[in-house]
Amino acid sequence: MLPLLFLTFLCTCVSAQKATPAQVRAQAYQQRLFLQEKSPAAGIEFTNIGPTVMSGRVSDIAVDPADPTHFYVGYASGGLWETKDNGTTFTPLFDDLPVMTIGALDVNWTTKAIYVGTGEVNSSRSSYAGNGVYRSTDGGRSWTHMGLDETHHIGRVIVDQRDQSTVWVAALGHLYGPNPERGVYKTTNGGQTWTKTLFINDSTGVVDIVRDPRRPNELFAASWERERKAWDFKESGKGSGVWHSTDGGTNWNRISTAKSGFPTGEGGGRIGLAISYEDNQRYLFASLDNYFRKSAAELAKDGDEDNLTKNKLRGMSKADFLELRPYQVQGFLRANGFPRDLSVDSLIARVTRDEVTTGQLVEYLEDANSLLFDTPVKGFELYKTTTNGEKWERTHNDYIPSLYNTYGYYFGDIAVHPENPTLIYAMGVPIIKSTDGGKTWTGANGDNVHADHHYLWINPERPDHIINGNDGGVNISYDGGKNWRKCNAPPLGQFYGIAVDNHPDGYRVYGGLQDNGTWVGPHNYRAGRGWEQSGHYPYKSLFGGDGMQVEVDPRDNNTVYVGYQYGNYYRVDQAADTSTFLTPKHELGQRPYRWNWQSPILISPHNPDVFYLGSNVLHRSVNRGDDFKTISKDLTAGGRKGDVAFGTLTTISESPKQPNLLYVGSDDGRIHRSKNGGAEWDRIDDGLPQNLWISRVAAGKHDANVVYATLNGYRNDHFGSHVYKSTDMGDTWVKIGNYLPNEAVNVILEDPTNPRLLFVGTDHGLYVSMDGGNKFVGMNNGLPAVAVHDLVIQEKEKDLIVGTHGRSLYLANIEILQTAAVEQPGLTLMGPSRLRYSGRYGSRDFNFEIREPETKFQVFLPGGSAGAKLMIKSNDGTTLFTQNIELNGGVTTIPYDMSFEGRFAGMLENKANEGRDPAKRPVSIKAAENGKFYLRPGKYKAVISVEGTEATAEFQVR
Secondary structure, X not given: OOOHHHHHHHHHOOOOOOOOOHHHHHHHHHHHHHHHHOOOOOOOOOEEOOOOOOOOOEEEEEEOOOOXXXXXXXXXXXXXXXXXXXXXXXXXXXXXXXXXXXXXXXXXXXXXXXXXXXXXXXXXXXXXXXXXXXXXXXXXXXXXXXXXXXXXXXXXXXXXXXXXXXXXXXXXOOOOOOOOOOXXXXXXXXXXXXXXXXXXXXXXXXXXXXXXXXXXXXXXEEEEEOEEOOOOEEOOOOOOEEEEEOOOOOOOEEOOOOOOOOOOOOOEEEEEEEEEEEOOEEEEEEEEEXXXXXXXXXXXXXXXXXXXXXXXXXXXXXXXXXXXXXXXXXXXXXXXXXXXXXXXXXXHHHHXXXXXXXXXXXXXXXXXXXXXXXXXXXXXXXXXXXXXXXXXXXXXXXXXXXXOOOOHHHOOOEEEEXXXXXXXXXXXXXXXXXXXXXXXXXXXXXXXXXXXEEEEEEOOOOOOOEEEEEOOEEEEEOOOOOOOEEXXXXXXXXXXXXXXXXXXXXXXXXXXXXXXXXXXXXXXXXXXXXXXXXXXXXXXXXXXXXXXXXXXXXXXXXXXXXXXXXXXXXXXXXXXXXXXXXXXXXXXXXXXXXXXXXXXXXXXXXXXXXXXXXXXXXXXEOOOOOOOEEOOOOOOOOOOOOOOOOOOEXXXXXXXXXXXXXXXXXOOOOEEEEOOOOOOOEEOXXXXXXXXXXXXXXXXXXXXXXXXEEEEOHHHOOOOOEEEEEOOOOOOOEEOOOOOOOOXXXXXXXXXXXXXXXXXXXXXXXXXXXXXXXXXEEOOXXXXXXXXXXXXXXXXXXXXXXXXXXXXXXXXXXXXXXXXXXXXXXXXEEOOOOEOOOOOOOOEOOOOOEOOOOEEEEEEEOOOOEEEEEEEEOOOOOEEEEEEEEEOOEEEEEEEOOEEOHHHHHHHHHHHHOOOOOOOOOOOOOOOXXXXXXXXXXXXXXXXXXXXXXXXXXXXXX
């Protein structure tokens, strides 16, 4: 009989692609807790292995006005953290809650009540949905959910400093679909009930609220019309605007109108607000992501009149093109990366013969990556009013280039000194600063600070003291942005793809991160500040951009394939510190390839010279990427009209059991298979939910007929879990993991030594099956409820590496699961693989703390919990150490400090000296400073005994 929770869950997951309601998501959280609580894998301990210095995206910061060394940081996908020592150390406060994504926070500093609005405010590709507002009245030790579940994304929270029960919330609403639960909400009873006081429409939410510190009944709000699709992003609309309330946020009037001078209409994008005073004059500032296009005259003004640019060419006739000077055409070709063998003369001849049009020259350049920067939107503008919006004026005459480009939706905050309206900071790429009220701007992106900025706090008492949150964590400056100090102690990092090598000095871990490039480091890294003394951080940056998937050549542990967004991949020689660009280009006259934000790559498991790269077609190289051949037709549904690259491949797999058996999946729900290396392709997604993102297709590691697929509906506003298995190469599919929570699934991994052992990563954690996928349980011992984007197993060491999108990398040894995942598991004991004796064990270190060795045994107990006895025996069978233990069902990890009972010291000392060279000093086994005796080098045996049943494990101390 299934537990009631299983039955309830089963009834909620039937509809495959509808928007998932808040009630179902709440049930999913309860299901997650159930699978964790009853998990036989609960004893598998995870260790964070960094890296930390590059950190991850910050959404909001709340600074104690009485003590600026005390502040809270909300991360986009890494939870809430508190520091009381100016960023030297941080404590996590949100790790076990249903969601880890923070949109906004505020604190009543008198009572210390904390309010957190979940769901990231920056509407990025990896902006996760929250589930409303949480409140803590005990400094973050415990939390109460205060509703607003369907808001999904919250832009700002304001708590009344005079009354902790009065709170205003700016609710953005769903990112991937319309919904009415958006606008301004207000509570006067601490969130017990909420009143929606401002609503525009079901596609327009509120992204920002500011409250006048001198006139607390007056508030201003910024509405924003926006909606993402997998293929399109509506970044702006008529619903965007500025609103004013004079009665504490109960009633609102729109104060941004065309008549007032504030841009309105379809080009109205995200707006940020700030209030400042000069004497008794109030200044309201509003930044705008202006999505209206620049005029032809404005575009001409942006560049050199003599240079041929893409925008000039866009509307150019054939006749006008043929009138250009050769040097203008040559400059255009070289500046835009056209093939080197395309000469000016040959191009002019092809245009003359109508083989190539000027439009095709423009189209050749317009892939998704170029359109991030080249679309001629007006971008960032700053407006101010001193008349409550009756009249707005732009503070600057010229456009401010590159701060937003086409991705102003990702930014939007401004910071103005509350008593000095001339001091302004605007967040974007980079951070810019004005000291004359926004007329002129300079950069404030000093060394040691990331380029993408999201929040800034100005110390009212010391204006040059600022705290900044960006894509690289938290930075503090005391000189107005000239110099910055990093505060990246928390293990924050937003990984997309990860890999491992087989380096003889200890394997290394690789990973590509959101906006932080690609990094490599040792698997045994433990966070600490000791590297600052040596000057050598264990992880190293391999490449820049938005780091994506990574592949390592297994032959040399040196050649690495890395890249950045939209298919730009390189082959890196780590030893030589060189890189070679690999991405194949389309021919002039052809439409550009469509590349996913995270385009998939693969080294063939049969021949490392063979390298695959996926756009909307599959490309294969047989010489490590030096040359490519297209080996497929378009393997997607063909693209879709919009401003986001779509109709792209997302995943590639080649069977390790059968060469040339290839699988690919796409963002529009297609799965294709080739049995002959790409010569022929069959579509094999019949029977699967349609139009969902194929997050992973993975050929079985043990059986050539087996293949797995995971489908992700997040971009359909759908949070169901979709995991499938085929035993006939994809001809038919069976759903597995039927009782996984309703959480979008990102990855599935089959263990290389045991086909019954499967791992699944979702947007809220990690799950394991020990029976081939029929039943999954949670794995969360040391692993927070963070999104898991990738998984890899280091086969020699039997380590599982978890790539999270928020909390960097985690490691757990899974050898005991590999052994126990059988049809009828028995009592199993696993000992440590490496132990070393040190004469310093038991003595005090520089900090006067006792040095203790750390080792662990792992036991798998089938069934329920039971009492047990752990014994450590010498090579001749003498029991040196005994400990009574309570075992849980499944895996239990038992710490052991390598000590033994002192009454056996003489016996071990005699054995150590038997046959010893008389010329050498005899071995002496004495108690350490702490009174304990520790095992000397030699071979030992551990025995676990449970109700007459024993399991043993041999180990060695070196």
